[in-house]
Amino acid sequence: MDIQNVIQSACAKAVETLYGAQVGAEQLQLQKTKKEFEGHLTLVVFPLLRISRKKPEDTAQEIGQWLADNEPAVEKFNVIKGFLNLSVATTSWTRLLNTIAQTADYGTVKPTAQSPLVMIEYSSPNTNKPLHLGHVRNNLLGWAISQILEGAGNRVVKTNIVNDRGIHICKSMLAWQRWGKGETPESSGKKGDHLIGDYYVAFDKHYREEVSTLFAQYKAEGLDEEAAKAKAEKEAPLIKEAHEMLVKWEQNDPEVRALWKKMNEWVYAGFDETYKALGVSFDKIYYESDTYLVGKAKVEEGLQKGLFTRHDDGSVWADLRPEGLDEKLLLRSDGTSVYMTQDIGTAKLRFDDYPINKMVYVVGNEQNYHFKVLSILLDKLGFEWGKDLVHFSYGMVELPNGKMKSREGTVVDADELISEMISTARQTSEELGKFADMSAEEKDEIARIVGLGALKYFLLKVDARKNMLFNPEESIDFNGNTGPFIQYTYARIRSVLRKAKEAGIDFGSEVSKSTPVNEKEQNLIQHLAEFPAVIQQAATEYSPSTIANYCYDLVKEYNQFYHDYTILGESNEEKRQLRLVLSEQVSNIVRTGMRLLGIEVPERM
RNA sequence: GUCCCUGUAGUUCAAUGGAUAGAACAGCAGUUUCCUAAACUGCUGAUUUGGGUUCGAUUCCCAGCGGGGAUACCA
Numbered sequence: 001m002d003i004q005n006v007i008q009s010a011c012a013k014a015v016e017t018l019y020g021a022q023v024g025a026e027q028l029q030l031q032k033t034k035k036e037f038e039g040h041l042t043l044v045v046f047p048l049l050r051i052s053r054k055k056p057e058d059t060a061q062e063i064g065q066w067l068a069d070n071e072p073a074v075e076k077f078n079v080i081k082g083f084l085n086l087s088v089a090t091t092s093w094t095r096l097l098n099t100i101a102q103t104a105d106y107g108t109v110k111p112t113a114q115s116p117l118v119m120i121e122y123s124s125p126n127t128n129k130p131l132h133l134g135h136v137r138n139n140l141l142g143w144a145i146s147q148i149l150e151g152a153g154n155r156v157v158k159t160n161i162v163n164d165r166g167i168h169i170c171k172s173m174l175a176w177q178r179w180g181k182g183e184t185p186e187s188s189g190k191k192g193d194h195l196i197g198d199y200y201v202a203f204d205k206h207y208r209e210e211v212s213t214l215f216a217q218y219k220a221e222g223l224d225e226e227a228a229k230a231k232a233e234k235e236a237p238l239i240k241e242a243h244e245m246l247v248k249w250e251q252n253d254p255e256v257r258a259l260w261k262k263m264n265e266w267v268y269a270g271f272d273e274t275y276k277a278l279g280v281s282f283d284k285i286y287y288e289s290d291t292y293l294v295g296k297a298k299v300e301e302g303l304q305k306g307l308f309t310r311h312d313d314g315s316v317w318a319d320l321r322p323e324g325l326d327e328k329l330l331l332r333s334d335g336t337s338v339y340m341t342q343d344i345g346t347a348k349l350r351f352d353d354y355p356i357n358k359m360v361y362v363v364g365n366e367q368n369y370h371f372k373v374l375s376i377l378l379d380k381l382g383f384e385w386g387k388d389l390v391h392f393s394y395g396m397v398e399l400p401n402g403k404m405k406s407r408e409g410t411v412v413d414a415d416e417l418i419s420e421m422i423s424t425a426r427q428t429s430e431e432l433g434k435f436a437d438m439s440a441e442e443k444d445e446i447a448r449i450v451g452l453g454a455l456k457y458f459l460l461k462v463d464a465r466k467n468m469l470f471n472p473e474e475s476i477d478f479n480g481n482t483g484p485f486i487q488y489t490y491a492r493i494r495s496v497l498r499k500a501k502e503a504g505i506d507f508g509s510e511v512s513k514s515t516p517v518n519e520k521e522q523n524l525i526q527h528l529a530e531f532p533a534v535i536q537q538a539a540t541e542y543s544p545s546t547i548a549n550y551c552y553d554l555v556k557e558y559n560q561f562y563h564d565y566t567i568l569g570e571s572n573e574e575k576r577q578l579r580l581v582l583s584e585q586v587s588n589i590v591r592t593g594m595r596l597l598g599i600e601v602p603e604r605m
Numbered sequence: 606g607u608c609c610c611u612g613u614a615g616u617u618c619a620a621u622g623g624a625u626a627g628a629a630c631a632g633c634a635g636u637u638u639c640c641u642a643a644a645c646u647g648c649u650g651a652u653u654u655g656g657g658u659u660c661g662a663u664u665c666c667c668a669g670c671g672g673g674g675a676u677a678c679c680a
Contacts, residue, residue: 029621396674
């Protein structure tokens with residue numbers, strides 16, 4: 001059915017007939033013809049020269065001639081150097097468009113009960129501060145990759161592991177006790193996560209004051225720069241007190257636990273708002289306070305089996321030097337767990353809860369080493385998917401003046417960013433006069449969809465592995481390769497389709513096979529037909545940007561088409577039919593593509 | 606020190622080993638009796654350096670230079 005496949009096998013047959021050799025798919029490089037040349041598909045004949053034993057031009061000429069004579073889908077051909085450009089017959093295009101139009105959710109594959117079960121972990125916040133731009137990238141990538149994998153035919157379980165315990169929480173708790181005067185989200189009017197974040201910052205401010213005082217003192221006592229700094233950081237009363245609090249927490253001290261619980265609830269309420277605004281959700285949430293003990297047990301088990309070793313001071317280690325890595329700590333000498341221990345525990349709980357075939361961790365690239373180690377450890381401990389767990393490793397978001405540091409206040413807050421995007425979208429819409437005849441609710445909804453679309457697309461169109469730059473003043477644009485550009489084209493197509501309906505034009509979803517198809521229309525149909533392959537590629541490479549860039553290219557091509565031809569005003573009925581069906585399919589695919597990225601599209605804007 | 610990622614127009618990003626390296630933004634010049642001008646058209650402008658593999662290298666390999674990260678009894 002698919003033209004690419006038809007021609008590919010025809011090429012194979014041509015080579016076999018002409019030169020008497022079987023060729024594999026690797027030697028038959030069939031690609032889309034570049035814009036400057038005539039044709040739709042191009043066969044690169046260089047790899048075939050060894051078989052044909054002829055010059056590139058002659059080889060291409062012979063194969064082209066054979067195809068034109070024997071393959072009805074090939075209408076004509078031309079040869080430029082080693083490139084054989086093939087033009088596909090008109091009827092093939094109308095047939096292809098009809099196939100696309102009659103397939104629901106063209107490009108996606110529905111998961112079945114037998115499909116692989118993939119678990120995706122993303123977000124994974126600490127509960128001591130609000131979400132920032134880095135988390136936004138994580139959440140959007142996690143959501144998008146979930147949708148893409150599902151669209152490619154996998155069963156997907158989305159999970160979140162909340163880092164709800166540890167020294168960082170104690171810092172906020174201590175600061176709140178010390179300076180909070182009983183402040184709550186209700187009394188202060190602040191979102192819970194922001195309230196707690198403020199106390200985290202307060203802790204750090206006071207802590208640094210203590211450190212600098214002590215530092216001066218130790219230096220006066222004759223310690224050198226480095227030793228004085230290290231000692232001051234360790235001996236500052238505030239940090240010692242925070243550590244004491246952590247110990248109390250581990251010992252289940254009722255007062256500490258109650259405070260911890262109360263403050264975490266505030267934070268969760270705040271996070272939920274942010275998640276909702278971003279449009280992300282989870283099927284199952286794990287809490288580190290539940291998993292760390294499981295991890296400790298699992299490590300003890302590994303110790304029994306002789307996988308790990310205990311040092312004299314009581315600490316437990318995994319020796320990964322045979323694998324070319326270092327020794328890795330799993331339990332501290334005081335018996336408490338570390339990050340790695342908790343991830344092992346979480347893995348066990350997950351495996352108990354779901355029969356997963358594959359595990360994907362959406363975590364920043366600063367933790368590449370951690371996941372390399374985790375993979376080896378899980379494999380040793382007998383988790384089937386441990387060895388080929390996927391660390392979906394994404395790059396940092398950088399600001400024009402460097403990295404984001406929460407303690408230095410150089411962060412871009414998620415909530416603030418979202419509301420700024422929305423209000424910018426609103427302002428732009430107003431300036432362009434888009435809101436003229438809309439209700440207040442409709443205005444709100446469109447500003448929200450467009451503002452978030454701009455943000456999401458901006459973060460998703462970039463190769464996830466790469467660090468990216470975010471300039472708060474300039475970065476987010478509404479023109480060019482942006483979310484709103486795509487949304488706008490979608491809305492305009494929908495408007496045309498509405499108008500067609502109002503005019504009583506019933507264009508159905510099938511075009512007559514004999515309808516003439518011009519070059520721009522052929523190119524658009526060809527573009528649409530690539531969508532299934534694009535989804536599969538995005539899924540196997542874990543690459544949302546592939547879909548984002550595909551949608552942009554498609555929309556850009558449609559815009560040129562839209563500008564050059566009339567649709568409703570077309571006098572030839574068959575032709576009008578073709579253009580309407582084509583437009584509708586472009587909008588359908590754009591909508592599906594955007595859905596896979598977690599971006600909404602408006603019916604009007 | 607060792608390991609990993611990364612280097613493309615002024616800027617932000619593209620390019621399964623294929624043709625003259627694509628867009629967008631910024632800049633300059635145009636297009637609206639026509640279905641939404643958040644659009645369309647034109648001009649200017651780039652592969653960090655040196656080797657290697659190949660018919661062909663932005664892409665693969667080696668070395669140098671630049672940027673980021675990891676190597677914590679932090680998470």
